[in-house]
Amino acid sequence: MAARIEIEPGQCVGAAQCVLTASELFDQDEDGYVVVLNKEPAGDEQLDHARTAEMICPSQSIVLVED
Amino acid sequence: MSTTDQETVPFLLRGPGKPFPPPEYVEMREREGLARAVLPSGEPVWLVTRHEDVRKVLTDKRISSNPDHEGFPRPLKTGGVPSAKEVPGWFVSLDSPEHDRFRKALIPEFTVRRIRELRPAIQDVVDRSIDAMLAQGDTADLVEDFALSVPSLVISMLLGVPPVDRDFFEAKTKVLVTITSTDEERTKANEHLMRYINRLITLRLKRPGDDLLSRLIKNDVLTTEELSGVAMLLLIAGHETTANNIALGAVTLMQNPEWIGDDRAVEEILRIHSVADIVALRVAIEDVEIGGQLIKAGEGIVPLMAAANHDEKQYACPADFDPSRSARAHVAFGYGIHQCLGQNLVRVEMELAYRTLFERVPTLRIAVPVEELPFKYDGVLYGLHALPVTW
Numbered sequence: 001m002a003a004r005i006e007i008e009p010g011q012c013v014g015a016a017q018c019v020l021t022a023s024e025l026f027d028q029d030e031d032g033y034v035v036v037l038n039k040e041p042a043g044d045e046q047l048d049h050a051r052t053a054e055m056i057c058p059s060q061s062i063v064l065v066e067d
Numbered sequence: 068m069s070t071t072d073q074e075t076v077p078f079l080l081r082g083p084g085k086p087f088p089p090p091e092y093v094e095m096r097e098r099e100g101l102a103r104a105v106l107p108s109g110e111p112v113w114l115v116t117r118h119e120d121v122r123k124v125l126t127d128k129r130i131s132s133n134p135d136h137e138g139f140p141r142p143l144k145t146g147g148v149p150s151a152k153e154v155p156g157w158f159v160s161l162d163s164p165e166h167d168r169f170r171k172a173l174i175p176e177f178t179v180r181r182i183r184e185l186r187p188a189i190q191d192v193v194d195r196s197i198d199a200m201l202a203q204g205d206t207a208d209l210v211e212d213f214a215l216s217v218p219s220l221v222i223s224m225l226l227g228v229p230p231v232d233r234d235f236f237e238a239k240t241k242v243l244v245t246i247t248s249t250d251e252e253r254t255k256a257n258e259h260l261m262r263y264i265n266r267l268i269t270l271r272l273k274r275p276g277d278d279l280l281s282r283l284i285k286n287d288v289l290t291t292e293e294l295s296g297v298a299m300l301l302l303i304a305g306h307e308t309t310a311n312n313i314a315l316g317a318v319t320l321m322q323n324p325e326w327i328g329d330d331r332a333v334e335e336i337l338r339i340h341s342v343a344d345i346v347a348l349r350v351a352i353e354d355v356e357i358g359g360q361l362i363k364a365g366e367g368i369v370p371l372m373a374a375a376n377h378d379e380k381q382y383a384c385p386a387d388f389d390p391s392r393s394a395r396a397h398v399a400f401g402y403g404i405h406q407c408l409g410q411n412l413v414r415v416e417m418e419l420a421y422r423t424l425f426e427r428v429p430t431l432r433i434a435v436p437v438e439e440l441p442f443k444y445d446g447v448l449y450g451l452h453a454l455p456v457t458w
């Protein structure tokens with residue numbers, strides 16, 4: 001099973017919920033907007049973090065595609 | 068779909084001797100559709116209690132934060148939410164895309180990295196507040212002497228208020244949120260603060276420093292008038308909210324000492340107390356269906372954060388204080404584009420406040436029975452008027 005993180009462009013409000021949840025997957029750029037550090041979360045822990053980030057992102061910017 | 072001529076509940080369900088969140092929320096979450104309440108002004112509003120529905124309200128573009136729209140809720144007689152027309156820069160009252168220009172200008176000031184850089188300065192504020200409290204003797208009011216001081220000093224630091232003016236700034240901000248202040252005192256304190264902030268902006272225009280206001284001036288995307296509104300918003304939004312959480316959380320930790328020193332307690336304190344229960348007011352600008360209820364354009368909506376954060380579907384045994392649960396999906400800071408800008412600052416303030424307080428004052432205890440504590444029932448925010456402690 002492979003998973004991929006996609007970001008809906010132009011929606012992020014810089015709340016950094018993603019960074020607090022999964023600093024190994026997400027960071028903020030100079031302007032405070034989301035940057036994906038690792039597009040392909042692997043292993044249970046990273047997948048779990050990515051799912052949580054998708055669920056709690058207030059602007060629904062994060063989409064985890066699992067196929 | 069339920070009809071609109073259903074029975075109504077009182078808007079403010081909090082009350083002396085009643086637990087918070089009010090037990091009525093349980094039944095309101097379970098019933099079909101939404102609950103209908105009548106505001107003190109006589110206007111009806113929809114109350115939203117389920118976690119899922121609250122998140123829908125806060126992300127639906129047919130629902131507005133702008134108090135200029137007909138039907139926007141005015142829950143209390145005084146202290147309604149100003150619109151950005153009344154106070155330029157009050158961007159929590161603006162919808163997208165007008166709101167986004169302000170948010171964009173502000174988020175670099177609140178990134179996880181920036182807040183991490185502020186940690187030593189926040190630690191210093193916490194230490195100094197505890198020094199002052201301990202110097203008074205062996206009793207204190209933890210609200211007045213600690214919980215209100217910390218956020219006030221942190222915001223003044225953030226805004227770049229020079230150290231010589233911080234006592235003035237703290238004294239005035241306290242008047243704004245202290246129950247014993249008269250309306251007249253409050254209006255005056257508000258005017259003093261506005262005037263002070265305008266003077267500070269004039270100073271930073273001439274002599275920039277390394278602070279939020281100076282950087283916003285340099286970026287040149289906000290007018291001077293908007294800057295002053297933004298500074299007031301940061302001050303008001305971040306003071307009593309943080310103070311109430313610090314104080315209520317201190318009570319919770321003294322009652323559950325096994326969690327002292329565990330930073331996971333912060334998130335659970337935010338969830339369980341949900342002080343901003345009725346803060347995020349909204350109005351429908353088109354017909355919209357939420358939770359099986361038709362809301363017509365022009366009808367007011369109040370998503371109840373405490374109700375959502377105690378939704379059994381989201382959190383098992385929601386009244387239990389259990390920092391080991393994953394509370395992160397809570398809506399204590401709201402949801403959607405207005406989700407609290409200051410949330411990462413608050414998390415660090417709370418973490419350092421508790422850690423330092425219980426390390427330096429390990430014998431800290433509440434000086435009266437918990438049932439006798441003066442909880443806030445009447446204001447917009449839930450909290451404590453005072454917290455007598457001894458050590």
Ligand code: HEM
Nearest residue numbers: 158159304305308309312343347400401405407408409413
């Ligand atoms: C525990 C403390 C706090 C709580 C519970 C809290 C809660 C909230 C909530 C619920 C909202 C959303 C309002 C809405 O959707 O209408 C909000 C927005 C906001 N908060 Fe906080 N807040 C806290 C502390 C702070 C601090 C310390 C600051 C700043 C220094 C701050 C600044 C703001 C701002 C500027 C907004 C508006 C954001 C926007 O419209 O994009 N808050 N807060």
Ligand code: SF4
Nearest residue numbers: 012013015016018057
């Ligand atoms: S949680 Fe969502 S809104 Fe917040 S920084 Fe990450 S992507 Fe942006």
